Amino acid sequence: MWGPGPSRRSVLLGGLVLTGAAGGLVRPSQAWASGSVAAPPIIDCAGWGARPPTRAVPVWNHRPVRIIVHHTATANVGDLSRGAAEAVARLIQNFHVDRRGWIDTGQNFTISRGGHVLEGRHRSLEVLRAGDRHVEGAHCTGQNVSAVGIENEGTYTALAPPERLWDRLRAMCAYVCRQYGIAPTEIVGHRDFKDTLCPGDAFYAMLPRLRTEVADLLGTPLSDRAARRASWPLLRPDSAGPAVEAAQHLLRAVGFVDVEATGRFDERTGAAVRRYQQANRTEEVNGLVGGETWPLLVSAHDADQQEVALALRAITPGGAVRASALPGVDEWKRLLSAAAQRP
Numbered sequence: 001m002w003g004p005g006p007s008r009r010s011v012l013l014g015g016l017v018l019t020g021a022a023g024g025l026v027r028p029s030q031a032w033a034s035g036s037v038a039a040p041p042i043i044d045c046a047g048w049g050a051r052p053p054t055r056a057v058p059v060w061n062h063r064p065v066r067i068i069v070h071h072t073a074t075a076n077v078g079d080l081s082r083g084a085a086e087a088v089a090r091l092i093q094n095f096h097v098d099r100r101g102w103i104d105t106g107q108n109f110t111i112s113r114g115g116h117v118l119e120g121r122h123r124s125l126e127v128l129r130a131g132d133r134h135v136e137g138a139h140c141t142g143q144n145v146s147a148v149g150i151e152n153e154g155t156y157t158a159l160a161p162p163e164r165l166w167d168r169l170r171a172m173c174a175y176v177c178r179q180y181g182i183a184p185t186e187i188v189g190h191r192d193f194k195d196t197l198c199p200g201d202a203f204y205a206m207l208p209r210l211r212t213e214v215a216d217l218l219g220t221p222l223s224d225r226a227a228r229r230a231s232w233p234l235l236r237p238d239s240a241g242p243a244v245e246a247a248q249h250l251l252r253a254v255g256f257v258d259v260e261a262t263g264r265f266d267e268r269t270g271a272a273v274r275r276y277q278q279a280n281r282t283e284e285v286n287g288l289v290g291g292e293t294w295p296l297l298v299s300a301h302d303a304d305q306q307e308v309a310l311a312l313r314a315i316t317p318g319g320a321v322r323a324s325a326l327p328g329v330d331e332w333k334r335l336l337s338a339a340a341q342r343p
């Protein structure tokens with residue numbers, strides 16, 4: 001999401017060309033490199049009349065390791081023309097530069113509903129073509145030095161993206177994966193790292209399909225299991241089920257004992273989440289439990305271990321939990337992901 005999202009500015013090291021510790025010498029695996037994947041047509045910044053960046057964009061001397069998919073949360077317009085696509089790119093750049101105070105567009109690339117692919121932040125295209133460095137964006141705090149950000153025009157909470165957009169996104173992801181040696185399983189959504197609805201429930205649910213289709217284009221098919229990688233359930237008002245119950249126990253474990261572990265996301269739960277987010281200085285204080293708040297909750301220090309065990313029991317099939325074996329963050333994610341998918 002590009003608009004009402006992050007309020008805190010990303011830390012940008014303007015003008016510096018940074019040399020990563022690994023010196024950018026990691027080779028893409030032969031499997032990805034061998035696919036024959038053509039770049040989709042991409043309109044560069046000059047092509048859509050971008051303003052120059054206010055400072056030199058930071059270019060890192062290493063390859064990015066994942067792709068983060070966003071939706072712009074703007075209207076699902078019917079104008080599929082190139083002109084409409086360029087207008088969106090300009091609107092976003094103006095917002096990011098004039099309102100956010102960023103040096104340039106936040107995302108590396110933008111795809112319109114008509115399927116036009118545009119360069120976002122300057123130099124993203126030139127650097128992608130070379131395939132050995134990365135332009136730092138401002139689309140997902142904490143991930144900007146290691147993830148290519150792609151904004152997809154529209155709002156995909158309930159509706160799926162149109163076919164033209166989807167086809168170009170798939171082609172673009174395949175090209176980025178090939179250029180950088182990124183595994184298709186590393187195509188993820190904004191909500192995997194932040195407490196945000198982005199890229200929308202409907203779009204997010206299609207990411208396993210995107211990974212599968214991109215892997216097919218690269219000639220390296222994925223198993224269904226690999227394509228469905230574990231993800232933090234995104235909890236919000238009116239969410240219900242074992243993941244909510246687990247969150248409520250974890251909130252109780254860190255001192256919000258007025259929260260009742262009912263398995264329904266009620267007002268008291270939302271208020272506790274906001275207070276917890278405030279105390280932990282998360283990027284958003286919005287009451288959603290997503291990719292930023294979950295990892296904090298499951299790894300909180302000084303948590304009441306009885307409540308933590310109850311949280312674990314709520315998401316463990318059969319409820320068989322040994323207190324001596326509390327899981328690490330990745331295992332919590334796997335358990336919560338599985339619990340949220342059980343009927």
Ligand SMILES: [Zn+2]
Nearest residue numbers: 001070190198
């Ligand atoms: Zn986003």
